[in-house]
Amino acid sequence: MTRFVTKLAAATAAVALASVPGLASAQTTQAVDEKTGPVSFANVASVRIGNPGSLITETQRSPLTPGQSKLSPDRTVVPRDDGEKNTFGDKWAVNLGRFGAQSPFPPGIASRDHNVLAALQQTTVPTAVAESNYALLDNGRGGAKPADNTVLVLEGAKSAVDCSSPSKATSSTSVGKIWVRDETGALKPSGASGVDVKGLKLGPPSVIKNENIGKDETTSDLTVSRVTAFDQLIRQDGWRDGDVTAVAGWKVDIVTHVRDDAGKDLREARTTLVLGGVSCSIPKNFVAKPAGGTGPGAAPEQPAVPGTVPAGGIPPQAGDSTRTVVGLGLLGGGIVIGAAAMLLFRRRKPVPVREK
Numbered sequence: 001m002t003r004f005v006t007k008l009a010a011a012t013a014a015v016a017l018a019s020v021p022g023l024a025s026a027q028t029t030q031a032v033d034e035k036t037g038p039v040s041f042a043n044v045a046s047v048r049i050g051n052p053g054s055l056i057t058e059t060q061r062s063p064l065t066p067g068q069s070k071l072s073p074d075r076t077v078v079p080r081d082d083g084e085k086n087t088f089g090d091k092w093a094v095n096l097g098r099f100g101a102q103s104p105f106p107p108g109i110a111s112r113d114h115n116v117l118a119a120l121q122q123t124t125v126p127t128a129v130a131e132s133n134y135a136l137l138d139n140g141r142g143g144a145k146p147a148d149n150t151v152l153v154l155e156g157a158k159s160a161v162d163c164s165s166p167s168k169a170t171s172s173t174s175v176g177k178i179w180v181r182d183e184t185g186a187l188k189p190s191g192a193s194g195v196d197v198k199g200l201k202l203g204p205p206s207v208i209k210n211e212n213i214g215k216d217e218t219t220s221d222l223t224v225s226r227v228t229a230f231d232q233l234i235r236q237d238g239w240r241d242g243d244v245t246a247v248a249g250w251k252v253d254i255v256t257h258v259r260d261d262a263g264k265d266l267r268e269a270r271t272t273l274v275l276g277g278v279s280c281s282i283p284k285n286f287v288a289k290p291a292g293g294t295g296p297g298a299a300p301e302q303p304a305v306p307g308t309v310p311a312g313g314i315p316p317q318a319g320d321s322t323r324t325v326v327g328l329g330l331l332g333g334g335i336v337i338g339a340a341a342m343l344l345f346r347r348r349k350p351v352p353v354r355e356k
Helices: 002-019 024-028 082-088
Strands: 039-049 054-056 059-061 067-070 092-095 115-120 126-138 150-165 168-174 177-181 187-189 195-200 219-226 244-259 265-282 330-332 335-337
Touching: 039 082, 039 115, 039 126, 054 082, 059 067, 059 115, 092 265, 126 244, 126 265, 150 187, 150 219, 150 244, 150 265, 168 244, 168 265, 177 195
Parallel strands: none
Antiparallel strands: 039 054, 039 059, 039 265, 067 115, 092 126, 115 126, 126 150, 150 168, 150 177, 177 187, 195 219, 219 244, 244 265, 330 335
């Protein structure tokens, strides 16, 4: 299935190229190798519910010739439809920076569009960046306004990678402020290097039928840390590494202790989010071309055809190693947009909490 979708995506891109006037000359540009050449990826937000179920939003892949693939600004929240809610659950939501009349962020944080792109520079150096404000909402709190339900905010989050040479592959993950709702119910700044909180008033992302949850007794342990390894990214099969790989992003691990009104443990829910996950990879013998473009990831005179990674994920099917990708990337306006993953959530047995 994955191989078929990949070939179909390539065919779709080829048809789109042929249908746009003035792009024929771009095909004469020497393309990098699709399977082993320099490449970068960028993803705004992905979620793993239990293991191995996951929801992976649109992933940008650098083009095969100089240019960039950028996430559409229309992606403003996760989950955004019923299909994604079936995977993520219907209680949590992640705002990606842009909002309407009611803000999910603390006062003073303005609405903004994210900047999530994967690029191949004129020198064939792959780069990627993800910049945004993120807000995690627990709508199970029942607040009157979105901000009343916000439990975690990453203000001014940025992750970036640059693979200039085998000896110079760099990554950076930064944030202006991390806000967490404390035991008094107030949303307060908690530093900018990471967070490790026990007993947070945060319910599970979804509720099981006929489950009698005690809202005051249910708590979560939350850890926010930097992505430091390729395997920490939540990704689909098309997102690959190389001989030399740099990664960046923010990882949010949440263990929810679901209890009834009497404080009796009902179950444990584990959730991992990766916000602004990016990577770049190059072969061990990679040598960048001489500089001469107009800047990192600058579009060439003739647009390049982006490679696409369809949105999708790994369905939670025990005993089956097959990975099914749902959705097909769309080409248009210099932006690659994938359809959202629609996966199943399966209740898991409790797993012991590992203390840090």
